[in-house]
Amino acid sequence: MADQQQNTVKVQLVRSPIGTKQSHRDTVRGLGLRKLNSTSELQDTPAVRGMINKIAYLVRVL
Template sequence: MSDKQTVKVQLVRSPIGTKQSHRDTIRGLGLRKLNSVSELEDTPAVRGMINKVAYLVKVL
């Protein structure tokens, strides 16, 4: 097990109809399809991205 903290993020709402920057952020988080899950390093940058699109994602 790694000693780096990680955070799992799941796409729960479709980014269709949202701002382009929000769609880009979703892609930056490694999420493609609905209900896809991505495990990312827990950094301030990643936290900021999650916060920006909090209405589209769920943190597991």
């Protein structure tokens, strides 16, 4: 199982979280995104998918 490739999802912050709810800003940070256009590669889990869905208007899935 160690040889098996983990499914990953790459997300990019395309809109500023300024002016959004605090929980949405926390979710952006939780996904490892800092500056505009920064990208993060994460494991494709239901928890990560839920976080992406919550802030779908701020990010792009690559």
